[in-house]
Amino acid sequence: AQKITQTQPGMFVQEKEAVTLDCTYDTSDQSYGLFWYKQPSSGEMIFLIYQGSYDEQNATEGRYSLNFQKARKSANLVISASQLGDSAMYFCAMRPPRGSSNTGKLIFGQGTTLQVKP
Amino acid sequence: EPEVTQTPSHQVTQMGQEVILRCVPISNHLYFYWYRQILGQKVEFLVSFYNNEISEKSEIFDDQFSVERPDGSNFTLKIRSTKLEDSAMYFCASRRDGLFYGYTFGSGTRLTVV
Numbered sequence A: 001a002q003k004i005t006q007t008q009p010g011m012f013v014q015e016k017e018a019v020t021l022d023c024t025y026d027t028s029d030q031s032y033g034l035f036w037y038k039q040p041s042s043g044e045m046i047f048l049i050y051q052g053s054y055d056e057q058n059a060t061e062g063r064y065s066l067n068f069q070k071a072r073k074s075a076n077l078v079i080s081a082s083q084l085g086d087s088a089m090y091f092c093a094m095r096p097p098r099g100s101s102n103t104g105k106l107i108f109g110q111g112t113t114l115q116v117k118p
Numbered sequence B: 001e002p003e004v005t006q007t008p009s010h011q012v013t014q015m016g017q018e019v020i021l022r023c024v025p026i027s028n029h030l031y032f033y034w035y036r037q038i039l040g041q042k043v044e045f046l047v048s049f050y051n052n053e054i055s056e057k058s059e060i061f062d063d064q065f066s067v068e069r070p071d072g073s074n075f076t077l078k079i080r081s082t083k084l085e086d087s088a089m090y091f092c093a094s095r096r097d098g099l100f101y102g103y104t105f106g107s108g109t110r111l112t113v114v
Helices: none
Strands: A003-005 A010-014 A019-021 A023-026 A033-039 A047-054 A064-070 A076-081 A088-095 A112-117 B006-008 B008-012 B019-024 B031-037 B041-051 B053-057 B063-069 B077-081 B090-093 B109-113
Touching: A003 A076, A003 A088, A003 B090, A019 A112, A023 A076, A033 A076, A033 B053, A047 A076, A064 B053, A076 A088, B006 B090, B008 B019, B019 B031, B019 B090, B019 B109, B041 B063, B077 B090
Parallel strands: A010 A112, B008 B109
Antiparallel strands: A003 A023, A019 A076, A033 A047, A033 A088, A064 A076, A088 A112, B006 B019, B019 B077, B031 B041, B031 B090, B041 B053, B063 B077, B090 B109
8 A cells, every 4th residue: 555654843044945755655556656745824824835756757837856766765845945934734644556456546744834034 | 737626625424424425527537536545544444336336445435435436536435433533534536548647636625523
């Protein structure tokens, strides 16, 4: 069974510094997708970045980058130049591969709460 | 940018009452999902819906839950007889077909059962 693990319940970072949020996953599949979502205190889920298992380059989206290490089954989110508005809960999620039973559901980790200090 | 719209944003209901949570997915999306998040906890999959039928459901999605897409635009989640432990944030999501599935989440409905 697939599983996502986020081992950092809470993180602090100083404004303007970079921070890495850890995510490891467990799957025996070769084809899968990895996602990061941001959930501010208002509750909505905001898509940040996506990495496909066959993508050779690490995904980047503005200040967000994904440090994808397939052999180690890790997909850490790096936020550069942290801003106060980055304070939120961050979820790593995995989409299992296509298959007869695959409906494309996402499997989420427990989340990491990030606090950016001024 | 297209959005997934959920209504209401917050609902308070008495234990044992029926509730219907509503979602309007993005119009050209083909796959629809409901997730829930108990306060402070991780997001859990409830059910997926494709081609006008349930394609997968989790253990949480028991006989008290049902989903419908009655008119080709709305996608609803019904809880027949709410329990205290149904209190959670419920998210609707939709995606298009393709290698990058492009999930879009709604803003959620916070359900409080009293």
